[in-house]
């Protein structure tokens with residue numbers, strides 16, 4: 001039986017290394033521009049540094065959203081997709097420095113109902129590149145999975161604009177139309193120059209499921225599901241659940257993880273879920289929590305090495321009265337205060 005503790009506890013036995021994806025000939029990357037230097041990290045305290053990194057990566061986030069939007073417009077106009085800007089931007093996603101990754105992952109809270117398809121793709125790209133790195137893939141492969149994230153729903157470009165953004169559950173007929181988007185994506189990408197095969201495989205299999213309930217264009221089970229398709233599948237579902245729709249509130253991080261864990265091995269890859277839990281921690285940045293003091297606080301900074309002791313901003317006192325300005329508390333320096341529970345939108 002599969003349990004959440006299987007994911008949150010460190011493995012006692014060594015895991016086999018993740019097999020690398022097929023090598024891509026160097027010539028296939030000749031169109032990639034040399035990326036500019038990433039934003040310089042300012043020398044400052046944790047809070048200030050996080051804030052400045054978040055502002056810097058906020059610009060990158062907006063550039064990624066504009067890029068996805070432009071690609072959708074090219075697909076709608078049936079033009080060949082120009083991926084040069086997408087390649088340039090995914091090469092700026094940090095994959096090593098912890099605080100830079102945390103600042104970038106903090107941006108996943110962003111969403112726009114008007115731009116849902118585009119922000120969702122950007123969020124999936126950010127998460128997928130981070131998980132690709134955590135799972136031991138090479139830097140070049142991490143760029144590939146990030147690009148696949150940006151393009152995962154490009155097959156919806158030809159659908160009526162409203163279909164994917166409908167603020168209600170889809171009818172069976174609408175769902176059937178949407179389910180063809182991985183196959184349609186391959187059609188749009190047929191004319192894209194020198195696209196690595198692992199990008200195409202990831203996009204075409206991101207709705208495939210091991211128990212065969214997905215929407216893989218060729219049908220069939222998930223036994224041969226692409227490695228990057230497994231990463232996209234988890235990131236796709238996690239991001240969709242943790243953002244609100246008009247017909248439901250957003251799921252909390254814990255609720256979304258539970259959905260994934262319930263489907264581990266049958267619908268989602270267990271190793272990818274474990275990497276997601278490790279990357280985002282039990283209380284990801286932006287989570288609203290109740291402390292042992294009964295105060296309400298928002299998680300401001302996560303420490304991968306001490307996931308239960310984040311830095312928080314207290315917004316309500318023990319009597320639930322809002323504070324005029326948030327009070328910062330580092331739980332690593334307050335051993336007698338701890339996170340009691342995650343608070344959902346409905347609890348407030």
Ligand SMILES: [Fe+2]
Nearest residue numbers: 152153206207
């Ligand atoms: Fe999709």
